[in-house]
Amino acid sequence: MKKAFGRSLDDFLPLRDAENKLLHACASGTDLALSHGRPEQKTPENALRAEFVRFLALGGDESAAIHEMGVQVEGAWIEGSLNLDHCTVRRIWLGKCYFEKTLEMRNAQFQGSLHLNGSSIPGVKGDGLICHGSIFFRSGVIKDRACELRSSTIYGGLEFSGSSFLGGQKNDDALGLDRAKIYGSIFFNKNFHAVGKVCLSGVVVDGSLQISQASIECGSEPSEYLLDLKGASIAVALLFRDMILPVNGVNLEGATVKYLVDEYLAWGDGLNFGSFYFEFFQGVGLRVSASERSSWLRKQKQSESLDVSHINAQPWMNVVNALARSGLPEHAVQVGMDFESLKYFGEKKIVRPEESKSKFKGVFGRIFKRFIGLLSCVLIGYGYKPWRLLGWFVFFWFAGGSLYWYAELEKSILPSSPLVYLNNELSEECKANWVLCESMPDSHSAFSPFVYSLDVLLPVVDLDQEKNWTMKTPGMKEKFLDEIFINWSFGHLLRFMYWFQVIFGWGSGLIFVAMITGLLKRQEK
Template identity: 30%
Template structure:
């Protein structure tokens, strides 16, 4: 029966010395060791033709079958391109310390493992490859792009200590790869982009003690990757160029502990890490970074727990839409440090670009979310500090008092100025509702100042008098009005006027059943607009009859005028405090909702 060329041993006779040795060991299932080191040049004693190697990998022929353990070759120089495209290999392949030219496994199906440890090749094309076991490329040296697009590897993909040089292009293209786990470790180096876009990893992605160097823009691209375990970009990880994880779905944690993210060229403004719209169910660990993370983008991403430290964040980060359920740090959690973190965002998003009002690109979501998380964690005081800083930032960027769109542009200041004034008072008196106890201080301070003024005005300037007109008609109280005291003084110029003459406040003639004047109670009666202590009803300041002329009125201002103005001011303050209390209660209700 006729067979295709290359499927019979007769097609390769006479055999080279290394091939004779390989044929013998392939039948016995043993390792064919030509040399313990990878050769750099072909010699008569170390050369194996690629066609003969293919013949054995595919199982040999009826007279020269290959053992179930497969072909195992070490230290050989493979002459020519090893073409296994669209082939079915029923055994494992082990080519260790070998020098290969071009290796093609496109569309191949290997029922076993592939082991190219310590070997070298110019290119490895393995698109649509199916391997039931592990693909070991440890310490592999590749000169040219390696492709594993849409490959399916039942075990792990091992690239520990490998050196991939894309020669100005991609170092590794493994888009839509399906694999158990991937290991870039033990001083792995990739010169050119490593592309894992859309890959599905059922275990872990380990990138430790490895270097990714971009020749164009990106060093490592893993957009839309799915990892059912943990992603480690940790100790010894070093990227020169952007690292992308946008749209990634990671079931475990995403650890960047002690990693080093660097731009391709120092001084450029490119991103170091892009992880937008990613979903990380576990912890995003970003502690111990070698250098602060500049120009990193996390917009729209969701994280279970964010764990960082003081050195994590650089400048120009994108946090709009970034959410996390829990927040932990190496040091005690302080509100000001988290506010500084928010201020490290892109300048336009923090309001530092100088644009105001509707033109501002300030993003409130990172502030609101941080405040919400701090509240949920029980850090109430830190949450309040963030809320106060947020209100101040809204004022700074002109987002307080924005007029509705229907108001003409020329009249919008009529809306804006009162809103700004009320917002300022709200912050001054209550810390924008986050410091409600300030109201007690303002209330007590106002009451104390006004009480002192009322007392001084009543004692020294005889300003206060009963407001009931029946009191003035009673002749028993004739010695109480200030006019009587002035007349008495004129009659006794050398004598000191008694305190109970000419002053309603200290007049002993006033009957005890009439409400006595109390400066403290009077001030409290005015401040508490909804409480009646009978003071404001029964007493009032004495003000002279107004003059017809405005200038004459100003020239004849007396203490009574000043006290009347103070009463009006205290009344407004009292109403203001009451309204602020209502605003605080309603504000707290909304935040809980």
């Protein structure tokens, strides 16, 4: 029966010395070392035809039986293009080999693991491949084109530690793993180096993604994102630490991960955290300070929004919740307050020419919003420190009580009921100091400065002080300027304190109700 060319041993006769050695090694299931390291030049002792390697990888024929261990060779010079497209291949080990041309294995199926440790390859085209083991490419080099493994399925892991992907030097991506399914973990460790874009958008990883002691640089073709993890799903952890250089342009939009293990110094600028979700910080991620975490979030790429209120709150709230779940409530509070501060007092609003008509409206709107933000920060720490409101309440209670006490001594506190003044005898006896007058009837409540202060502050509570006592305030001047600039006295100060306490009391009461309502809603959620 006639076979296709390249599927019979006769198609390769006479064999070279290196090929003859490899044939015997494949038959016995042993590995073959043609040189001590990766060859720098082709010699008769290390040269293998790519077509012959393919013939052995596909199982040989009746004249060339292949052991279950498959092809195992190290230090070979692979001459020509090794094309394994749409092939079913046994376990193959091509360590420290030099490939003259791109390794092609689109839609191939590997029944075992693929070992390419230490090899130098111009490029890899492996979109849609299925590997029932792992792919090992430690300390290797892909020097001219991208390593393309898009939509591939790897039932083990991917090991790229110590390798260099240099496709970006020639206007190409460094690595393409878009929409791949990895049942193990992916490792970019130990001096991993990439020049050009590393694309992992839509990748699904059942293990972890580890990127440490690595560097990712921009190639000759500028790219918005150097590390693209858009829509990636990582079941366990994303490790991003000990980077040789901070990575600029990391896209995590829509990505999900359970644990984030990162260092602040590993991240560069131009980050995208839109809809990025993770549950916990772990490891070194727990040692990142709250200020560093806020600075990390500020590295996000901001849209050309007209208002800082358009800042995406989701990444900030995700970090706050993750910090709380990770046992760092103080960090969560600080990051939450930093977000509120950015929202109220962030970058200056950009006014475009077509919107100049609303310029003043925008200015006053920003002033009002920042005033509200300042009050929120001072009074309740943007809602993260509600106990501050109690502190301010106690402070103004004592401040008002002290002022009313002094006003009592200055004879500035008077009864508010007109009936008291109708008693001429009582008015004559008590006009020196109504508060200290012993002739006041027992039915009239005695003045207490601190109870009076508390009665003014509490809007819905009647302590029988505010309705029975009032303060002495001088009358208004005839001229407007005199009223504004001259007519000032201790009585005016008393009146201002009274008005301030009324406003503060109602405001703090409304804030307290809002906080209680919000707390109940969060607990229900």
